[in-house]
Amino acid sequence: MDVLLVDDSKTMRMLVQRAIRQAGYRSLSFGEAENGVQALETLRTEKPTLVLSDWNMPEMSGIELLQSLRKGGNKTPFGFITSESSAEIKNLAMSNGASFLLTKPFNPDDVQAALEPILEGC
Amino acid sequence: MAEPKPLTIAQLFTGLVGRNVSFTQLLKPAVTGAKRAYGVYLVKPMDTIRVVQLDLPLLGSFGGALLGLPSDTAKERIMASTVEESMRDAVGEVLNVASTIVSIEHRAVFQSMYLDEASLPKTITESLKNPAYKSYFSVAVDGYQGGAFSIFAPI
Numbered sequence: 001m002d003v004l005l006v007d008d009s010k011t012m013r014m015l016v017q018r019a020i021r022q023a024g025y026r027s028l029s030f031g032e033a034e035n036g037v038q039a040l041e042t043l044r045t046e047k048p049t050l051v052l053s054d055w056n057m058p059e060m061s062g063i064e065l066l067q068s069l070r071k072g073g074n075k076t077p078f079g080f081i082t083s084e085s086s087a088e089i090k091n092l093a094m095s096n097g098a099s100f101l102l103t104k105p106f107n108p109d110d111v112q113a114a115l116e117p118i119l120e121g122c
Numbered sequence: 123m124a125e126p127k128p129l130t131i132a133q134l135f136t137g138l139v140g141r142n143v144s145f146t147q148l149l150k151p152a153v154t155g156a157k158r159a160y161g162v163y164l165v166k167p168m169d170t171i172r173v174v175q176l177d178l179p180l181l182g183s184f185g186g187a188l189l190g191l192p193s194d195t196a197k198e199r200i201m202a203s204t205v206e207e208s209m210r211d212a213v214g215e216v217l218n219v220a221s222t223i224v225s226i227e228h229r230a231v232f233q234s235m236y237l238d239e240a241s242l243p244k245t246i247t248e249s250l251k252n253p254a255y256k257s258y259f260s261v262a263v264d265g266y267q268g269g270a271f272s273i274f275a276p277i
Contacts, residue, residue, distance in 0.1 A: 009211050009212075009214065009215040009218070010208070010211050011188055011189065011208070011211045011212040011215050012215050015188070056218075056231060056232070083218050083219045083221050083222055083232070084229065085222050086229045088229070089229065103222070104138070104218075104219045104222075105134060105137035105138035105219060106137075107137065
């Protein structure tokens with residue numbers, strides 16, 4: 001698995017996957033989780049190149065997932081794709097070790113610009 | 123309350139559904155006779171409520187465009203007595219993304235979706251009768267049915 005997509009919306013997971021492929025990353029493999037708890041479970045056995053997560057999700061939010069990963073020593077690059085767009089949220093994401101925060105709606109160019117530094121060579 | 127600009131809202135939805143969407147601001151609500159759907163948002167940090175009310179067929183158009191469904195199929199699915207999971211998920215995401223235009227100054231978090239007026243909590247129904255703030259739009263979606271879209275900040 002190259003990218004773990006974490007979002008409670010199946011539609012959004014599909015759209016993110018489509019945008020990543022349209023951005024030129026056609027050979028990537030994807031895993032999916034509906035919330036932070038499921039993502040943590042998946043990350044016990046999988047080592048993706050990138051975790052892409054929504055912010056607001058039931059059971060465990062995206063920021064809680066990131067904090068939990070970093071607390072446990074997991075340094076997997078982590079990006080947010082979310083409808084949250086305030087400076088406060090962006091600062092919180094970055095100060096907890098996120099690589100980027102993309103605001104929904106996004107286009108393949110936005111996705112490529114965010115992913116390129118992380119997925120170079122994939 | 124700062125008003126969201128029609129162009130800003132149109133750009134948001136155009137970017138989301140991948141079709142040209144236009145918003146025209148109106149002084150009074152457009153009378154379409156359509157069934158309505160609602161998105162309820164919590165505005166931080168005050169925890170005040172804000173509500174988006176829109177024609178159900180329009181919400182179905184957004185969801186259908188997201189899913190790549192033809193216009194007629196989108197309308198059929200959103201108007202069904204039981205809305206199937208993929209359409210429910212897609213329109214939920216549409217209302218979630220709308221949180222960025224529901225409040226300009228503060229962070230709005232999407233709370234819940236109601237696909238008919240009858241299921242709306244009474245407290246919200248009552249507060250919508252005399253909102254502190256209201257903003258009305260007529261919406262056109264390229265290739266799909268348009269409709270009425272309003273934003274309310276209940277008292």
